[in-house]
Amino acid sequence: MGSIGTETPAGPKLPTVKLDTTLTELYKRGCPGDAGRLGWVSCGVTSLVDLTPDFPRNTKFLYQDHAFIAASRHELKNGNGKLQWSLAKKYLSHIAQRDAFVSGNAPVILFNLGQTPEQREHDRRQAEATISVLDPSQRPELIFCPGPAKIPIKEHGIDRLQYKVVLDGLQGYPLTHDVETHWFLNSKAELARSGLPTPRTDIIETDGCPPAPNSCCTLCADAARDTAHLPTIPAACTGPRGQWLAAQTARILSAVQQRAIPFVFKTQQAFGGAGTWLVTTDSQKTALLSCLSDHTPDSDSDPEEGEGLLRRLLSLLTPLNTHLHPTTILLTDLVPNPVADHGLTFIVTASGTAHFLAAAEQILTGDGSSAWVGSTIHYARQDALRARYAPLMQRIAAWVAQRGYVGPVGADVLESSSSPGSPAGGEVFIVDLNVRVSGSVALPLLRGHFVGRGLGCASSFSIVVKGGREEFIAKWRAPFEEGRMVVMSWYEDGEGGESIADVVVGGEDEARLRELVQAVREGTEEVMF
Known part of the structure; x- marks a missing residue:
């Protein structure tokens, strides 16, 4: 029982966040002829496991996320609740909330992680708490549903959906653009063939697709019926499917072995920096070849652990998706003497x-990989950068629009110089093109919020936090109340005792920004997608 006369300290008073503009307003300006009610589907997807019973893995549009690449055969099963829950938190809540924060006054579709009424209510409370700091006129209408097959567009008067990544279940809905067109616009091979300035690239495509499992052997037929695991061609298969896989794998491995260092290895479709290997040393090349090929298991290890990335990826090629070339592999030149990376x-x-x-x-993981974990913006430099990159952006826009896409685009570019140490102003290369809402899109939309407080730069990044939202905000109370720290996404996992979040932090200058970001990162972990 509390003492008489004591007062409970008031909680933090968070300032209202007013965005300079929103994605919905920007889309309407870019496509004034589209007067219908636009809804946003902002989430990630995987081809690895079903995220929930109502959100199945993609089988037609194959994405190679970090889990698809790094998870072991033992982990790759729908009965692995720990893996499914980890991915669902990131793809169905974390990414969706982050995009919803800047979507504006429009319907935003979010998919439930939990199945019980209590779990679904928790999903809603987490998202509503995130957008509660926004100016009321800019808050999205959050619409929760079980999965892609059950989006209530008629019930909410939605005329068309704009989406982040292709979900198999989106086909059949009225969309702002065709799903296969969107797939090709985001494919690495299409970019290499576009005529846009990209590093020189060798494109390795697989021939045809493997025969149907039932026409091969008992091993393949049994593997196809095993809906719990990713349906890979068994290593012991010596029939037509095994022979096809062996031939395609040999071609790819040979190309990698013969490629001179340095180079970059890429798979066809990925996000968050997944599917990309920077190879600058012999040891990195050896590690890549080991990842691609089937490992030889140790005597005490599970024989199922000997599954390489190529077996996993190529096994998912079917007559349904062959025309999309999802198993294409790319070997690109390294951009020489980079002097700017934006x-x-x-x-x-x-x-x-x-x-x-x-x-x-861009902020990449500090472990030498290319995994994206956040971005930093310097507001005073934006006018000069706008002028510098305007011709390139115009070329990209013309190429994209000709294929029927209108909306947000992100392009990762490297600027090279003929000699090390020379100032920027050399040749610019597109190293990745993301025809969708990018993770850094909130930074320019928060310019007024930060600059109006004397904060000339800002950084957004994803973190895993021990504890919940209230504890985190209380710990950083002063930055939150000053408006120099904003939560754009937060999902509290009560059972796991941790939260996954995306925060944006502002600083008067680069040194002060770095100091605050580092202080936050010291007590948290990075998130990879």
């Missing part, structure tokens, strides 16, 4: 012009 974000309009939003610097 993530461009802009809106492509129906007339084929580019509306510049930002040129941000």
Whole structure:
């Protein structure tokens, strides 16, 4: 029982966040002829496991996320609740909330992680708490549903859906653009063939697709019936499917073995930096070949652990998706003497012009991989960067619009110089093109919020936090109340005792920003997608 006369300290008073504009407003300006009610589907997807009973893995549009690449055969099963829950938190809540934060006054579709009424209510409370700091006129209408097959567009008067990544279940809904067109616009091979300035690339495509499992052997037929595991061609198969896989794998491994260092290895479709290997040493090349090929298991290890990435990926090629070339592999030149590295974000309009939003610097994991974990923006530099990259953005916008896409685009670009140490102003290369809402899009939309408080730069990044939202905000109470720290996504996992979050932090200058970001990171972990 509390003491008489004591007062409970008041909780933090968070300032209202007013965005300069929103994705919905930007889309309407870019496509003024589309007067219908637009809904946003902002989530991730995997081809690895079903995220929930109502959100199945993609089988037609194959994405190679980090889990698809790194998970062991033992983990790859729908009965692995720990893996499914980990991915669902990131793809169905974390990414969706982050995009919803800047979507504006429009319907945003979110998919339930939990199955019980209590769990679904928890999903809703987490998202509503995140957007509660927004100006009421900019808060999205959050619409929760079980999965892609059950989006209530008629019930909410939605005319068309704009989506982040292709979900198998989106086919059949009225969309702002065709799913297969969107797939090709985001494919690495299509970018290499586009005529846009990209590093020189060798494209290795697989021939045909493997025969049907039932026409091969008992091993393949049994594997196809095993719905719990990813349906890979068994290593012991010596029939037509095994022979096809062996031939395709040999071609790819031979190309990698013969490729001179340095180079970059890429799979066809990925996000968050997955599916990309930077190879600058012999040891990195050896490690890549080991990842691609079937490992020889140790005597005490599970024989199922000997499954390489190529067996996993190529086994998913079917007559349904062969025309999409999802198993294409790319070997690209390394950009020489890079002097600038920016993530461009802009809106492509129906007339084929580019509306510049930002040129941000990307934050990658500190372990030498290419995994994206956040971005930093310097507001005073944006006018100069806009002028610098305007011709390139216009070329991208024209190429994208000609294929029927209107909306947000992100482009990762490297600027090279003929000699090390020379100033920027050399050749610019597109190293990745993301025809969708990018992770850094909030930074330019928060310019007024930060600059109005004397904060000239900002950084957004994803973290895993021990504890919940209230404890985190209380710990960083002063930055939150000053408006220099904002939560854009938060999902509290009560059973796991931790939260996954996306925060954006502002600083007066680069040194003060770095100091605050580092302080936050010291007590948290990075999130990879």
